[in-house]
Every structure is written in structure tokens, then in C-alpha cells.
Amino acid sequence: MIAARASWPSSTGHFRAVAKRSQGKTRVRTSSLARGAKARRQKGASGQSADVSALRGLPALESLARVPAFSDLVPSEHERVAFDSFVAACDGDPELELGFVCRLDRNFPAVRCASGLYRAEHAERIYKGDLERPAVGDWVVLRRPETHDVALIEEVLPREQALVRWRGSQRGDLQVLAANVELVLIAQPLGREALSLNRIARSAVVAADSGAEFAVLLTKADRAATPEELARDVVSVRALLGEHVQVVALCALDVAEREGVDVEARARATRGAGGGFGLACVRELVAPETTALILGESGAGKSTLLNALLGEEALETSSVRRTDDAGRHTTVARRMVKVPDAGVVIDCPGLRNLPLVGHEHGLEKVFSEVAERAWECRFRDCTHHDEPGCALAHAREAGEIDPLRVDAYIALADEMRRHADTLDPDVAL
Ligand SMILES: Nc1nc2c(ncn2[C@@H]2O[C@H](COP(=O)(O)OP(=O)(O)O)[C@@H](O)[C@H]2O)c(=O)[nH]1
Numbered sequence: 001m002i003a004a005r006a007s008w009p010s011s012t013g014h015f016r017a018v019a020k021r022s023q024g025k026t027r028v029r030t031s032s033l034a035r036g037a038k039a040r041r042q043k044g045a046s047g048q049s050a051d052v053s054a055l056r057g058l059p060a061l062e063s064l065a066r067v068p069a070f071s072d073l074v075p076s077e078h079e080r081v082a083f084d085s086f087v088a089a090c091d092g093d094p095e096l097e098l099g100f101v102c103r104l105d106r107n108f109p110a111v112r113c114a115s116g117l118y119r120a121e122h123a124e125r126i127y128k129g130d131l132e133r134p135a136v137g138d139w140v141v142l143r144r145p146e147t148h149d150v151a152l153i154e155e156v157l158p159r160e161q162a163l164v165r166w167r168g169s170q171r172g173d174l175q176v177l178a179a180n181v182e183l184v185l186i187a188q189p190l191g192r193e194a195l196s197l198n199r200i201a202r203s204a205v206v207a208a209d210s211g212a213e214f215a216v217l218l219t220k221a222d223r224a225a226t227p228e229e230l231a232r233d234v235v236s237v238r239a240l241l242g243e244h245v246q247v248v249a250l251c252a253l254d255v256a257e258r259e260g261v262d263v264e265a266r267a268r269a270t271r272g273a274g275g276g277f278g279l280a281c282v283r284e285l286v287a288p289e290t291t292a293l294i295l296g297e298s299g300a301g302k303s304t305l306l307n308a309l310l311g312e313e314a315l316e317t318s319s320v321r322r323t324d325d326a327g328r329h330t331t332v333a334r335r336m337v338k339v340p341d342a343g344v345v346i347d348c349p350g351l352r353n354l355p356l357v358g359h360e361h362g363l364e365k366v367f368s369e370v371a372e373r374a375w376e377c378r379f380r381d382c383t384h385h386d387e388p389g390c391a392l393a394h395a396r397e398a399g400e401i402d403p404l405r406v407d408a409y410i411a412l413a414d415e416m417r418r419h420a421d422t423l424d425p426d427v428a429l
């Protein structure tokens with residue numbers, strides 16, 4: 001049995017960097033399907049922002065590799081009905097088509113429809129009004145006037161699910177990372193620094209809060225100091241998130257071969273610790289008809305992994321800074337790619353931080369037995385630090401719950417409690 005080596009860091013300092021605020025605020029959807037649809041139809045495509053020059057710097061659609069086909073994603077019944085009623089409100093306007101956003105380049109969408117792949121702009125009431133802009137994965141109503149090169153997104157259909165993060169330390173400033181994501185692949189690189197369990201735990205909480213499944217990918221397995229160290233990391237992650245969560249270690253580059261790393265020894269060690277090893281395991285996770293998103297900091301090896309899965313350099317990758325191992329934000333687009341014989345994966349720019357302003361339901365899901373036990377504390381507002389009658393302290397001491405999980409829960413709950421006025425009263429932290 002390999003002992004877990006990582007302990008829970010006392011601060012959340014891994015993610016101190018300030019969130020970027022470059023992409024405009026996201027607000028809670030106020031969908032208004034048929035509202036004004038007729039008026040918009042009369043207006044035709046003239047509502048678009050018309051800044052076509054801004055489209056010129058974007059990659060040509062023909063150059064994009066591995067864009068999913070229309071049939072690779074399936075709209076929900078709800079989304080289909082919403083589309084049909086929008087079209088009906090427009091008297092069956094033949095210019096309207098159903099599509100999904102498969103790419104955002106500097107916030108300019110590309111939309112995949114049954115008839116093809118199109119660059120699109122937002123209808124005026126979307127880009128000027130307070131309606132939410134579509135995220136990658138959203139189903140939309142697209143208008144394609146014959147006389148225009150660029151199509152127009154008339155409506156973002158009510159999405160089934162969204163993966164969101166809070167941008168700052170207040171509720172109300174949300175960023176939708178992608179919509180309709182079923183699986184979040186939490187990419188955490190191995191290397192000089194100790195594995196960040198904090199980052200993995202908060203990523204899991206964000207994923208669970210969105211309703212998505214999640215799995216952990218330990219990338220750059222060639223950079224773990226030894227196979228034993230790698231095995232200890234796998235054990236730690238499984239202890240943290242529970243043994244039902246899949247953990248896959250991998251090496252997406254063949255540097256391992258060049259630098260004389262014994263990959264097979266690492267694969268054996270990983271499997272011995274209960275994890276999976278290699279690209280084939282990742283491909284298995286992303287089953288056909290699944291939409292996954294790779295979540296991780298810049299430089300975690302997300303794009304390299306996707307290229308390896310695709311078997312070609314479809315996505316640009318970066319070198320990490322030698323001084324601190326940090327990545328350089330090479331990926332500026334959010335995009336979907338179809339992995340051969342597997343599902344669709346969304347690659348997006350690395351996230352420096354994942355503040356847990358909300359997401360308490362995600363915390364409750366990931367640490368369910370801890371959250372359940374927290375109801376037994378003597379004081380309803382117990383912070384689980386040194387209050388008498390603390391059920392979590394008791395569970396930890398009695399060995400009833402893994403201390404790693406208790407400590408992770410308390411650290412993340414502390415962070416959320418700092419914004420207590422925003423919490424849902426139905427969840428006890
Ligand atoms: N040693 C090693 N380096 C890797 C591996 N995967 C990616 N890298 C390197 O890590 C850097 C960042 O990779 P990239 O895929 O751009 O990261 P992203 O920002 O998460 O998309 C690049 O220099 C890659 O060559 C790996 O498995 N082993």
C-alpha cells in the first residue's frame with residue numbers, strides 16, 4: 001500500500017492571480033424566445049453589428065481541423081422545441097437554421113449547422129442588450145441571409161447545463177466556460193512542484209456544481225521524479241476525491257523516450273495505485289457522443305494532449321516559462337474538436353484562478369459524507385476549526401472520514417463562507 005504524500009495546503013494561495021475581466025459580464029439568462037421575433041424578422045439581418053473588418057484576423061474556416069460534424073452533437077428535446085417555436089413565431093422563415101457554437105475566437109463565434117460551418121455575429125439585441133452571449137456548446141438560432149457572408153445569431157436556446165466560474169469575489173460576475181458539457185477533464189501537470197490537490201479539489205467542485213461528471217488527468221507523467229512519486233500522487237488524488245473518480249496519468253509527448261524516462265515503469269506504478277495510464281484511457285473516458293472539456297491552468301498540457309488524441313498538430317501549443325513552469329496562454333480560442341472514435345472535446349485558454357464564491361452545491365456533491373456530517377455539529381454556524389461539538393473534528397479524530405477530505409472540505413468551505421451572505425441556506429457548510 002502506498003501512503004498518500006500530499007497534505008492539504010493551509011491557504012488557497014495557488015490561485016492568487018487576479019481573474020481577467022476581458023470578456024464582458026455574463027448574466028443570468030432571461031430567455032425570451034418568441035418575444036419580438038416578428039419584429040426581428042422584419043428587420044432581417046440589418047441588426048448585425050456589421051464590423052466585418054474585425055472578422056478578417058480570424059482563422060479561415062477551411063483551415064480549422066477536426067471541427068465536429070452537425071450530427072456529433074445532439075440538441076436536447078427542450079432545445080429542439082425552443083428552436084421550433086422560435087421559427088414558428090417567425091412564420092417558418094427559411095433563413096433560420098439550428099446550429100451549435102463550436103468555436104469562439106476573441107468572442108467571435110463559429111456555428112456548425114446541418115448545412116455547413118459559418119462565422120456569425122450576434123443580433124443587435126444580443127450584443128447591445130442584456131442577453132447572454134452564446135458559449136461554446138450552446139445551441140442557437142442562426143439566420144443565414146443569402147446576400148451575407150456572415151450569419152447572425154438570433155437567439156441562444158435555453159441550455160441544459162453550463163460550466164461556469166466566478167470571476168471575482170462576488171456573486172453576479174459569472175463566466176460561462178462552455179455549455180452542455182457532460183464531462184470535465186481536470187488537467188493537472190506533474191513537475192517540479194508538489195501536485196496541487198487544492199486546485200484539483202476546487203476544479204472538481206466547479207465541475208460537480210455544473211452537473212457534469214469529472215475525471216482527473218495527471219499530465220506530463222514523464223516529469224514526476226520517480227514512478228513511486230507518481231503512484232503516491234495517484235493515491236492522493238483518489239483519497240481526496242474518492243475511489244470512484246477516475247484518475248489517469250499520461251505523457252502526451254515522446255520527450256519521455258528522448259530523455260530516457262521509463263514510461264512503462266510509470267504506467268505500472270500508476271496502475272498499481274489504482275489509476276489508468278496513457279492516451280487510450282483518456283479516449284475511453286471521452287466515449288462517443290460525449291462532450292468533454294479540459295480544464296486546467298495555462299501550460300498544463302491540454303492542447304498537447306488533444307493533439308496527441310487527434311494524431312495531428314491541430315491545436316497550437318506553447319512552451320512553459322523555465323523560471324516558474326507557468327504557461328503562456330497560447331490558446332486564445334475556445335474550440336471543439338472531434339476525437340476519432342471518441343466524443344467531442346473542448347479546449348479553452350488556461351484559467352489562473354477558480355474562486356469559490358458560490359458552488360456550495362458542488363462542494364456538497366464532491367464531499368457528500370463530510371457535508372452530511374456537518375449537519376451534526378452542535379452549532380449551526382460551526383466553522384469546524386475549534387468549536388466544541390464539531391462533528392467533523394470528531395469524524396477526523398475517530399478515523400471515520402479521511403482527514404484529507406475533511407481538511408479539503410473545511411478549506412474550501414472557509415473560502416465560500418467568507419461570502420456567507422451569498423450562500424444557499426439549504427446547504428450546511
Ligand atoms: N515533458 C512533457 N511536456 C509536455 C507534455 N505535454 C505538454 N508538454 C509541454 O508543456 C507545454 C505546454 O503545453 P500546452 O499543451 O500548450 O499547454 P496548455 O496551455 O494547457 O494547452 C508545452 O511546451 C508542451 O510541449 C508531456 O506530457 N510531457
Ligand SMILES: [Mg+2]
Pocket residue numbers: 302303304316317330331347348349
Ligand atoms: Mg492550450
